[in-house]
Amino acid sequence: MTLIIDAARRSVRLDPRDPAFFGDPYPAYAAIRAAAPAFFWDDYGLWCFAPHRDVSALLRDKRFGRQILHVMSREALGWPAPKDHLAPFDALERHSILELEPPEHTRLRGLVNRAFVSRRIETLGPRIAALAHEQINAFGRRGSADLIADFAAPIPVAVIADLIGVPGEMGPQMLDWSHRMVAMYQFGVTRAVEESAAEAARAFAGFMRAHARARRSDLRDDLISQLLRAESDGGRLSEDELVTTCILLLNAGHEATVHAIGNGVKAMLEHHVDAESAFAGEASRAATVEEMLRLDAPLHLFARYALEDVEFAGVRFKKGEKIGLLLGAANRDPDRFPRPDAFDARRDPNPHLAFGAGIHFCVGAPLARLEMATALPILFARLPGLRLVETPQYRDAYHFHGLEALRVTWG
Ligand code: HEM
Numbered sequence: 001m002t003l004i005i006d007a008a009r010r011s012v013r014l015d016p017r018d019p020a021f022f023g024d025p026y027p028a029y030a031a032i033r034a035a036a037p038a039f040f041w042d043d044y045g046l047w048c049f050a051p052h053r054d055v056s057a058l059l060r061d062k063r064f065g066r067q068i069l070h071v072m073s074r075e076a077l078g079w080p081a082p083k084d085h086l087a088p089f090d091a092l093e094r095h096s097i098l099e100l101e102p103p104e105h106t107r108l109r110g111l112v113n114r115a116f117v118s119r120r121i122e123t124l125g126p127r128i129a130a131l132a133h134e135q136i137n138a139f140g141r142r143g144s145a146d147l148i149a150d151f152a153a154p155i156p157v158a159v160i161a162d163l164i165g166v167p168g169e170m171g172p173q174m175l176d177w178s179h180r181m182v183a184m185y186q187f188g189v190t191r192a193v194e195e196s197a198a199e200a201a202r203a204f205a206g207f208m209r210a211h212a213r214a215r216r217s218d219l220r221d222d223l224i225s226q227l228l229r230a231e232s233d234g235g236r237l238s239e240d241e242l243v244t245t246c247i248l249l250l251n252a253g254h255e256a257t258v259h260a261i262g263n264g265v266k267a268m269l270e271h272h273v274d275a276e277s278a279f280a281g282e283a284s285r286a287a288t289v290e291e292m293l294r295l296d297a298p299l300h301l302f303a304r305y306a307l308e309d310v311e312f313a314g315v316r317f318k319k320g321e322k323i324g325l326l327l328g329a330a331n332r333d334p335d336r337f338p339r340p341d342a343f344d345a346r347r348d349p350n351p352h353l354a355f356g357a358g359i360h361f362c363v364g365a366p367l368a369r370l371e372m373a374t375a376l377p378i379l380f381a382r383l384p385g386l387r388l389v390e391t392p393q394y395r396d397a398y399h400f401h402g403l404e405a406l407r408v409t410w411g
């Protein structure tokens with residue numbers, strides 16, 4: 001791995017597509033944090049922050065936001081005009097909770113939050129358990145499996161489809177649309193990736209719009225019905241917002257969870273964590289899940305814009321400047337976590353930032369936690385002697401930190 005740190009200039013050269021880096025970013029994070037905790041990442045052209053203290057503060061800092069176009073024009077930012085061929089993708093982004101700031105964010109987030117309150121999420125436990133058993137029944141007799149394709153991928157998409165109120169048979173199609181859309185968040189996006197994402201966005205939006213219209217006269221106890229009620233109830237939600245919100249939830253609802261499950265199982269196996277005691281009782285299960293999320297979070301880099309001229313950690317930012325927050329690095333900060341590279345299933349406190357913090361804190365966190373705390377104990381209990389058959393490789397998508405495959409055997 002080529003890592004060049006210029007501590008005096010506080011700059012770093014490090015290719016996010018270098019397999020040695022995205023395969024194990026933690027040694028690079030440790031070296032950078034020690035030499036230049038706030039640094040200009042040349043390859044991204046962004047000031048980035050690695051310490052827990054800074055990342056946590058910046059996520060909560062109202063002088064920074066996910067969006068900038070509500071306070072500055074494209075011209076003032078020096079941005080080129082939007083690309084015509086990306087129009088269907090941009091149309092979805094425009095109404096995405098993740099890309100909004102208050103007051104729009106507050107209104108939409110309030111509507112979505114109601115569907116994710118813990119009480120409601122907890123009722124999904126039996127469904128998640130049944131799905132976990134179903135998957136294991138399907139591959140169990142083979143004696144080996146790829147736990148990404150055979151276990152981690154199918155469960156979250158089925159759960160989120162149920163919760164939103166989309167037919168389960170749409171699972172594979174939605175996975176395809178979602179993968180093509182999230183490819184846009186990778187480093188070095190090509191024209192082909194853009195066209196594929198735009199096409200997926202157009203098809204996904206078309207499907208959601210038609211599905212929502214059909215459901216208007218057939219309301220049930222799911223999120224789409226809840227949003228449809230809000231739409232008709234004094235126009236608190238437009239149809240575009242409804243379509244975008246469902247798509248965002250469907251995408252966000254599984255992309256990260258798949259890799260949280262994969263990374264978590266890998267970490268348990270590599271660190272030889274005793275599954276029986278780690279998953280004994282609700283409190284241990286919860287603590288083990290938090291430690292998995294801390295130790296190898298599936299999302300590593302989130303951006304924010306300075307909403308005004310501001311100084312932070314001795315760096316001056318101009319209004320409109322973009323910064324990067326390294327969640328994966330913050331989660332291994334020795335100043336916050338003793339023995340940061342160890343898997344401590346009893347770690348307490350564990351204020352990791354895998355779900356972010358502040359107003360954009362992950363709305364799906366209770367669901368992701370329940371999926372992991374339910375499915376993983378079943379996996380380890382049903383497959384005693386679970387072990388890796390090869391060293392798992394991470395995908396070439398630096399900030400979506402997840403595995404290509406997780407090949408295991410047992411018995
Ligand atoms: C382990 C799995 C997951 C991880 C690690 C994760 C991580 C995150 C992070 C870090 C953010 C904040 C982004 C930022 O501050 O810029 C976020 C936001 C969000 N997540 Fe998750 N997420 C997970 C699962 C889910 C699930 C299951 C859902 C939906 C069912 C979901 C829906 C969302 C939404 C809608 C937002 C935007 C919230 C807002 O902007 O107010 N996530 N997630």
